[in-house]
Amino acid sequence: xxxxxxxxxxxxxxxxxxxxxxxxxxxxxxxxxxxxxxxxxxxxxxxxxxxxxxxxxxxxxxxxxxxxxxxxxxxxxxxxxxxxxxxxxxxxxxxxxxxxxxxxxxxxxxxxxxxxxxxxxxxxxxxxxxxxxxxxxxxxxxxxxxxxxxxxxxxxxxxxxxxxxxxxxxxxxxxxxxxxxxxxxxxxxxxxxxxxxxxxxxxxxxxxxxxxxxxxxxxxxxxxxxxxxxxxxxxxxxxxxxxxxxxxxxxxxxxxxxxxxxxxxxxxxxxxxxxxx
Amino acid sequence: xxxxxxxxxxxxxxxxxxxxxxxxxxxxxxxxxxxxxxxxxxxxxxxxxxxxxxxxxxxxxxxxxxxxxxxxxxxxxxxxxxxxxxxxxxxxxxxxxxxxxxxxxxxxxxxxxxxxxxxxxxxxxxxxxxxxxxxxxxxxxxxxxxxxxxxxxxxxxxxxxxxxxxxxxxxxxxxxxxxxxxxxxxxxxxxxxxxxxxxxxxxxxxxxxxxxxxxxxxxxxxxxxxxxxxxxxxxxxxxxxxxxxxxxxxxxxxxxxxxxxxxxxxxxxxxxxxxxxxxxxxxxxxxxxxxxxxxxxxxxxxxxxxxxxxxxxxxxxxxxxxxxxxxxxxxxxxxxxxxxxxxxxxxxxxxxxxxxxxxxxxxxxxxxxxxxxxxxxxxxxxxxxxxxxxxxxxxxxxxxxxxxxxxxxxxxxxxxxxxxxxxxxxxxxxxxxxxxxxxxxxxxxxxxxxxxxxxxxxxxxxxxxxxxxxxxxxxxxxxxxxxxxxxxxxxxxx
Numbered sequence: 025x026x027x028x029x030x031x032x033x034x035x036x037x038x039x040x041x042x043x044x045x046x047x048x049x050x051x052x053x054x055x056x057x058x059x060x061x062x063x064x065x066x067x068x069x070x071x072x073x074x075x076x077x078x079x080x081x082x083x084x085x086x087x088x089x090x091x092x093x094x095x096x097x098x099x100x101x102x103x104x105x106x107x108x109x110x111x112x113x114x115x116x117x118x119x120x121x122x123x124x125x126x127x128x129x130x131x132x133x134x135x136x137x138x139x140x141x142x143x144x145x146x147x148x149x150x151x152x153x154x155x156x157x158x159x160x161x162x163x164x165x166x167x168x169x170x171x172x173x174x175x176x177x178x179x180x181x182x183x184x185x186x187x188x189x190x191x192x193x194x195x196x197x198x199x200x201x202x203x204x205x206x207x208x209x210x211x212x213x214x215x216x217x218x219x220x221x222x223x224x225x226x227x228x229x230x231x232x233x234x235x236x237x238x239x240x241x242x243x244x245x246x247x248x249x250x251x252x253x254x255x256x257x258x259x260x261x262x263x264x265x266x267x268x269x270x271x272x273x274x275x276x277x278x279x280x281x282x283x284x285x286x287x288x289x290x291x292x293x294x295x296x297x298x299x300x301x
Numbered sequence: 302x303x304x305x306x307x308x309x310x311x312x313x314x315x316x317x318x319x320x321x322x323x324x325x326x327x328x329x330x331x332x333x334x335x336x337x338x339x340x341x342x343x344x345x346x347x348x349x350x351x352x353x354x355x356x357x358x359x360x361x362x363x364x365x366x367x368x369x370x371x372x373x374x375x376x377x378x379x380x381x382x383x384x385x386x387x388x389x390x391x392x393x394x395x396x397x398x399x400x401x402x403x404x405x406x407x408x409x410x411x412x413x414x415x416x417x418x419x420x421x422x423x424x425x426x427x428x429x430x431x432x433x434x435x436x437x438x439x440x441x442x443x444x445x446x447x448x449x450x451x452x453x454x455x456x457x458x459x460x461x462x463x464x465x466x467x468x469x470x471x472x473x474x475x476x477x478x479x480x481x482x483x484x485x486x487x488x489x490x491x492x493x494x495x496x497x498x499x500x501x502x503x504x505x506x507x508x509x510x511x512x513x514x515x516x517x518x519x520x521x522x523x524x525x526x527x528x529x530x531x532x533x534x535x536x537x538x539x540x541x542x543x544x545x546x547x548x549x550x551x552x553x554x555x556x557x558x559x560x561x562x563x564x565x566x567x568x569x570x571x572x573x574x575x576x577x578x579x580x581x582x583x584x585x586x587x588x589x590x591x592x593x594x595x596x597x598x599x600x601x602x603x604x605x606x607x608x609x610x611x612x613x614x615x616x617x618x619x620x621x622x623x624x625x626x627x628x629x630x631x632x633x634x635x636x637x638x639x640x641x642x643x644x645x646x647x648x649x650x651x652x653x654x655x656x657x658x659x660x661x662x663x664x665x666x667x668x669x670x671x672x673x674x675x676x677x678x679x680x681x682x683x684x685x686x687x688x689x690x691x692x693x694x695x696x697x698x699x700x701x702x703x704x705x706x707x708x709x710x711x712x713x714x715x716x717x718x719x720x721x722x723x724x725x726x727x728x729x730x731x732x733x734x735x736x737x738x739x740x741x742x743x744x745x746x747x748x749x750x751x752x753x754x755x756x757x758x759x760x761x762x763x764x765x766x767x768x769x770x771x772x773x774x775x776x777x778x779x780x781x782x783x784x785x786x787x788x789x790x791x792x793x794x795x
Contacts (some may be wrong), residue, residue: 035685038714131686
């Protein structure tokens with residue numbers, strides 16, 4: 025059976041799609057965003073061992089040159105993540121889809137479905153397709169939270185198993201996108217149009233960072249594109265410094281006025297379903 | 302006599318609050334109820350408690366008049382005709398409220414407001430003004446958060462007006478429950494949740510559970526006390542399982558004879574108090590509520606309140622590690638369930654002279670320290686929410702006169718009220734009886750079972766008098782029960 029690297033499972037999440045959902049966070053991401061608020065999900069552990077001595081409950085040790093995390097001893101203080109200089113975490117479990125299903129037994133009566141997030145979950149598209157089929161069998165919905173860097177046209181098995189996608193559009197400007205994420209926005213934009221055309225898009229998310237990004241341009245462009253699909257929501261996310269290790273650590277948090285202006289712009293462009301968080 | 306002087310001189314209390322305290326002090330001068338030696342032993346050990354209702358009870362603690370009947374027939378005693386419009390309807394109600402006895406001299410139930418007022422709702426704007434007047438009257442003249450109204454399960458314009466006004470007024474009075482069942486539309490439930498996340502009310506009632514206990518004619522009063530309409534609760538006794546656990550020391554002693562003796566002692570105290578109300582004070586013989594059929598003697602019950610189940614289990618199991626304690630350990634949870642099952646059997650078997658006795662999850666009193674209300678998991682020891690909900694539901698099974706728990710959500714839930722509805726639906730599917738929730742950033746918040754305004758507690762603590770009686774109680778519960786520190790549920794990682 026397939027296994028995938030899981031960094032965290034949150035039984036109840038109110039911010040990962042409609043209603044109450046369990047959120048599954050997968051390790052690994054093609055982007056390296058300067059404002060990433062969970063940068064420990066970007067890279068895979070290189071077993072450098074820097075985190076071993078910081079652990080207050082001795083839940084980490086090196087065996088045969090590999091850093092081993094003892095799940096049952098962990099106190100959840102995240103000291104290992106804070107000290108990691110490689111945007112990774114030693115706390116990754118390789119799980120089967122059955123093990124994930126098992127781990128959400130308790131929340132199951134209280135959730136509408138699950139959301140695969142990350143990192144970038146689509147890197148594990150075969151695994152997630154298998155997991156989602158099992159979730160559907162239990163009468164629950166399946167959502168993907170994606171940075172849009174994997175071409176959805178190339179992974180129809182995942183698309184078939186997914187109810188809706190929540191897509192990040194970090195910037196519509198090629199140069200700015202490269203500056204922010206290290207990658208092109210070409211595939212992201214193609215995915216936007218593709219997902220709209222097959223009615224699989226639930227929401228677009230854009231993080232607003234004053235001064236450093238051309239927020240107006242991105243929000244204006246995206247809202248004009250999605251305005252023809254009234255079911256699609258635009259979520260504007262206030263940049264917050266929490267968890268950030270990258271260059272944007274000292275960036276300014278947008279004030280309510282800026283958020284309101286952008287929200288009004290989205291509405292003006294014909295998108296009624298807009299939310300600011 | 303020192304007590305009397307300290308009441309008279311208590312500058313933190315308004316005139317009315319002192320007046321009520323003086324009446325209570327007078328009642329406590331005499332002690333007419335004689336208990337058996339064993340019952341006295343458990344009283345002295347602080348296991349059996351009369352909730353300080355007064356040593357000479359002369360009225361039932363909770364009176365639930367049949368307001369539907371009152372609206373239909375009016376009242377000869379009060380010289381009131383059935384109302385012809387919304388203004389007469391609220392006027393009649395406001396008059397009757399002042400004649401309903403209850404703890405602290407104030408009613409604990411003011412009716413199923415949307416059901417009572419919907420027949421008179423002709424014009425939206427007029428209804429809005431009338432309901433606003435009613436709610437303001439209740440809050441300003443009967444300032445006690447144990448005053449409770451019910452709404453639902455159907456989506457009505459009056460129900461929506463009540464929710465809108467509650468969110469706008471930001472007042473703790475009245476407390477409010479939404480009777481929720483398969484007829485409640487998601488749209489109405491979501492509106493109630495949106496209100497709940499800004500003013501901590503209404504709470505949600507699992508109608509399916511209470512229908513099995515009472516049929517459709519029940520009301521939720523006071524904190525979350527479920528009682529028959531047209532009747533009520535004679536008295537609320539309180540069995541303190543934390544103190545009983547300390548007496549028992551071991552599981553074997555507890556589950557041997559001790560638990561039985563304690564439950565019998567609690568029942569005896571209630572039985573004798575009820576006899577005093579009915580036989581000695583002859584409450585029903587001089588009440589127009591009774592003469593006009595707004596209350597009937599055979600619809601009154603006794604409530605056996607339970608507190609400190611968590612401490613009891615942890616004491617007799619002598620487990621110190623978190624994973625071995627109540628809430629997180631299956632062994633502890635199973636023992637908790639066994640204790641409740643046993644108490645339920647004993648209480649059901651007990652035959653008092655008047656009425657029957659039912660279990661109630663008592664929310665605690667201001668003086669409690671380190672004592673967890675009802676059958677709840679202690680503050681600071683809550684497992685993850687799905688587990689918390691499952692354990693809570695499991696222990697509420699036998700509590701026909703009400704049991705509930707409260708869940709503060711972080712502010713992100715305001716953007717996603719559907720998530721709260723999903724949790725409520727799931728909880729009711731696993732037989733949770735009652736759910737209260739609030740947003741951790743609200744000013745009006747729930748303390749164990751009733752509502753207080755945080756800004757009022759601050760005022761009181763700085764030595765100034767406040768309108769609401771329960772602010773005084775809430776200030777105590779904040780310190781002794783750590784009740785404002787309930788684990789906030791929400792966004793942790795994304």
